[in-house]
Amino acid sequence: ETGVTQSPTHLIKTRGQQVTLRCSSQSGHNTVSWYQQALGQGPQFIFQYYREEENGRGNFPPRFSGLQFPNYSSELNVNALELDDSALYLCASSLQGPYEQYFGPGTRLTVT
Amino acid sequence: QQQVKQSPQSLIVQKGGISIINCAYENTAFDYFPWYQQFPGKGPALLIAIRPDVSEKKEGRFTISFNKSAKQFSLHIMDSQPGDSATYFCAARNYGGATNKLIFGTGTLLAVQP
Numbered sequence A: 001e002t003g004v005t006q007s008p009t010h011l012i013k014t015r016g017q018q019v020t021l022r023c024s025s026q027s028g029h030n031t032v033s034w035y036q037q038a039l040g041q042g043p044q045f046i047f048q049y050y051r052e053e054e055n056g057r058g059n060f061p062p063r064f065s066g067l068q069f070p071n072y073s074s075e076l077n078v079n080a081l082e083l084d085d086s087a088l089y090l091c092a093s094s095l096q097g098p099y100e101q102y103f104g105p106g107t108r109l110t111v112t
Numbered sequence B: 001q002q003q004v005k006q007s008p009q010s011l012i013v014q015k016g017g018i019s020i021i022n023c024a025y026e027n028t029a030f031d032y033f034p035w036y037q038q039f040p041g042k043g044p045a046l047l048i049a050i051r052p053d054v055s056e057k058k059e060g061r062f063t064i065s066f067n068k069s070a071k072q073f074s075l076h077i078m079d080s081q082p083g084d085s086a087t088y089f090c091a092a093r094n095y096g097g098a099t100n101k102l103i104f105g106t107g108t109l110l111a112v113q114p
Helices: none
Strands: A005-007 A010-013 A019-024 A031-037 A044-050 A053-057 A064-068 A074-078 A087-094 A107-111 B004-007 B010-014 B019-025 B033-038 B045-050 B056-059 B062-067 B072-077 B086-093 B102-104 B108-113
Touching: A005 A087, A019 A087, A019 A107, A031 A074, A044 A064, A044 B102, A074 A087, B004 B086, B010 B019, B019 B086, B019 B108, B033 B062, B045 B056, B045 B062, B045 B072, B072 B086
Parallel strands: A010 A107, B010 B108
Antiparallel strands: A005 A019, A019 A074, A031 A044, A031 A087, A044 A053, A064 A074, A087 A107, B004 B019, B019 B072, B033 B045, B033 B086, B056 B062, B062 B072, B086 B102, B086 B108
16 A cells, blocks of 8 residues: 655745646545645645545635546646745545545745 | 644653643534644654544553543653654544545644653
């Protein structure tokens, strides 16, 4: 059984640019959630995907968007990057329903 | 009302001692309370979790105590070891609306001294 994987491990972008982060869910899991973890803070829920549709969203602006693919993998896209977008972006996978979430190692995004 | 308050912010414990981290919440609709352990450069790893109909859950050296009336829960690490040094996050979930969304506390940085 493979765990949650994310790519890239880290990247540096310039303010105003766009970025795409990728996540492969744990084997057998059909739901993917994305979280943003600022330095020294707990993760904050961005949104969740199930059956290739957004299934719940946190308090993040529309420039944060996502996709889920038929193989349950997912992408997080952020447009018009701002300095405050610098954070660790975490992907978590689970079964659909009130089940445990398992996190990937994260992608460290730095916006300069 | 969606917040989870966690304390202390940091904790230093001697090897073999007991580490205690506390969390409090307001939303009585929360139905699941997990604890995650995070090492530097890694994602959070699920450690132990409890549901509000249970007052205590123990797994090895880790115990969750849950006080529903006080809306508080805590993590106890018995016989703390240097390898337990990490950041610990409590979290809570409100599954209403079919979204499996976790709300995290701000974290506790635990250092276990040899």
